[in-house]
Amino acid sequence: MNWLKKSSAVLAALMLTSVVAAGCGGNNTANSPAGSAEPEGAASTGLKPYEVVMVFPDAPQKDNQLVQDAMNDYLKQTYPELNMTVKLNPIDWGAWSDKTNLMMASGDKMDLLFTADWLGFQQQVTKGGLLPLDDLLAKYGPDIEAVEKDYHEPAKRDGKLYGIHTHQELGGTQGVYLNKELVDKYSFDLTALKSGKVEDLEPMLQTIKEKEPGITPLVAPSFPLEAYYSSANLDSIVSIAAINTVGTAADDYTVINSFTTPRYMELAKLTNKWYKAGYINKDALTPGLDAWKKMQAGKGFAFVGDMDILADMEIGKAAISPNGSIKAGREMLQIPLNIDRLQTGKMTATMYAISKSSEDPERAMMLLNLFYKDKELLTLFNFGIEGKHYVLQDGQIALPEGQTTDSVGYYHDIMWQIGNQMLNYTRVGEDPNKYQNYEKFNQQISSNPSRIFGFVFDPEPVKNELISIDNANKTFVDGLKSGQLDPEEVVPKMLEKQKAAGADKVIAEAQKQLDAWLKENGKK
Numbered sequence: 001m002n003w004l005k006k007s008s009a010v011l012a013a014l015m016l017t018s019v020v021a022a023g024c025g026g027n028n029t030a031n032s033p034a035g036s037a038e039p040e041g042a043a044s045t046g047l048k049p050y051e052v053v054m055v056f057p058d059a060p061q062k063d064n065q066l067v068q069d070a071m072n073d074y075l076k077q078t079y080p081e082l083n084m085t086v087k088l089n090p091i092d093w094g095a096w097s098d099k100t101n102l103m104m105a106s107g108d109k110m111d112l113l114f115t116a117d118w119l120g121f122q123q124q125v126t127k128g129g130l131l132p133l134d135d136l137l138a139k140y141g142p143d144i145e146a147v148e149k150d151y152h153e154p155a156k157r158d159g160k161l162y163g164i165h166t167h168q169e170l171g172g173t174q175g176v177y178l179n180k181e182l183v184d185k186y187s188f189d190l191t192a193l194k195s196g197k198v199e200d201l202e203p204m205l206q207t208i209k210e211k212e213p214g215i216t217p218l219v220a221p222s223f224p225l226e227a228y229y230s231s232a233n234l235d236s237i238v239s240i241a242a243i244n245t246v247g248t249a250a251d252d253y254t255v256i257n258s259f260t261t262p263r264y265m266e267l268a269k270l271t272n273k274w275y276k277a278g279y280i281n282k283d284a285l286t287p288g289l290d291a292w293k294k295m296q297a298g299k300g301f302a303f304v305g306d307m308d309i310l311a312d313m314e315i316g317k318a319a320i321s322p323n324g325s326i327k328a329g330r331e332m333l334q335i336p337l338n339i340d341r342l343q344t345g346k347m348t349a350t351m352y353a354i355s356k357s358s359e360d361p362e363r364a365m366m367l368l369n370l371f372y373k374d375k376e377l378l379t380l381f382n383f384g385i386e387g388k389h390y391v392l393q394d395g396q397i398a399l400p401e402g403q404t405t406d407s408v409g410y411y412h413d414i415m416w417q418i419g420n421q422m423l424n425y426t427r428v429g430e431d432p433n434k435y436q437n438y439e440k441f442n443q444q445i446s447s448n449p450s451r452i453f454g455f456v457f458d459p460e461p462v463k464n465e466l467i468s469i470d471n472a473n474k475t476f477v478d479g480l481k482s483g484q485l486d487p488e489e490v491v492p493k494m495l496e497k498q499k500a501a502g503a504d505k506v507i508a509e510a511q512k513q514l515d516a517w518l519k520e521n522g523k524k
Helices: 002-025 064-078 093-106 121-126 134-140 142-151 180-185 190-195 198-211 229-233 262-276 291-296 322-328 361-370 375-383 434-446 460-474 477-481 487-501 503-520
Strands: 050-057 084-091 112-115 173-179 216-218 234-238 241-244 255-257 300-306 332-339 351-354 391-393 396-398
Touching: 050 093, 050 361, 064 084, 064 375, 084 093, 084 361, 112 361, 121 351, 134 142, 134 361, 142 361, 173 180, 173 198, 173 322, 180 332, 190 198, 190 332, 198 216, 198 262, 198 300, 229 234, 229 262, 229 332, 234 503, 241 503, 255 503, 262 477, 262 487, 291 300, 291 322, 322 332, 351 361, 460 477, 460 487, 460 503, 477 487, 487 503
Parallel strands: 050 084, 050 112, 216 300
Antiparallel strands: 112 351, 173 300, 173 332, 234 241, 241 255, 391 396
């Protein structure tokens, strides 16, 4: 607890300095309800009451108001000097883009806003919807800086920071899950997979096909081309533009079309071969198909996907998958075939930003900083109220007796969205050492950055071409991923379509921007 108290004292001192020097935002007075009672401690800082509006994607929670009230009681008791409350404004995933775009266009009050590359972060910056965070972070984000200071570059535009990355695992691993019961039954030798090549799975698939009728050897939709190719072989830039990291020199920054590498064709041919051999299920492209459901039903042997992060992970090293075993309802082995490099994209995949419509950006940053140091506040937001929404069993989160995830009133899995994940509890059934594993894994990832870590592509000059290329790909990509199309016949056609859609212009623009970044950073 000492470090918490120390950190609070530092923050309070920073706030006092800011109040004296800058009037702390200038807008607080306008937002102070007439006659509002200020909690003890607020008067000493001069901060007027302020409600920080948090906007984030989440499924509807029946007890959202109860949790919000509990968070506000906690803030009042623990941080009276901040004189703030929080309003939780979750937006259902299906409505997220439309609603937040409308809120941003109409200037609705938002303070903290979840954002990510895959949710329009770049466009939000381009439209001026987000505030630069550098000065706010320097003044009010000491606990964010304590864990994230080395990872801000990917969220910068023109040298200014617009997003704060969630402190979590810095990458992932991709590999193959195997039904342990069948591995044991046939005494499969897994050492061949130390090669890191998914091709070496083939003898096992053949055995399952021949001896286990009714069981799909390789369950889709989780394909080598989707779950394994990109991260294992490319430093991706945007859409089709990437650096090929296989068989090229470490200082090779040539931007290529990611569909033109020899490895892509190898994997596409392999997938097609496995499809024709009957190793991959024919309904792989059926919308809503769930590979884990097939595993639960005992109808699948293997599939390729993202792995649990465990201690001492190595390529080809088999281990029981805690989460995979829960999802499948049976013991599942996981064998990593690739471990990520530190990629720019990962750093912009989960962030919080401060909206331009915030009436007190300083207070927004103060609240965000708390999520990086205060386990109790983070637990309230992530798991709700102890005794009502969860109980602790041997230090792990469990549902109260008689409750289900549907009945409990507050149950979401968005711990990855905000703050310092390493402060989180794990749920019963998860590896209790999950977050310690993350910390160790992060050391491994951060020691192996991509060639272009920190480079952020501005898609604006080629945005129309990117849309056209995406449309061109739709005709071919799913059929290649599932093995249903012959790559030798189809890939050349796809490349022609991409070229007609503006692929050369995208590659040239990516090379131009990358060269400028390399020069600015003394890399070329």
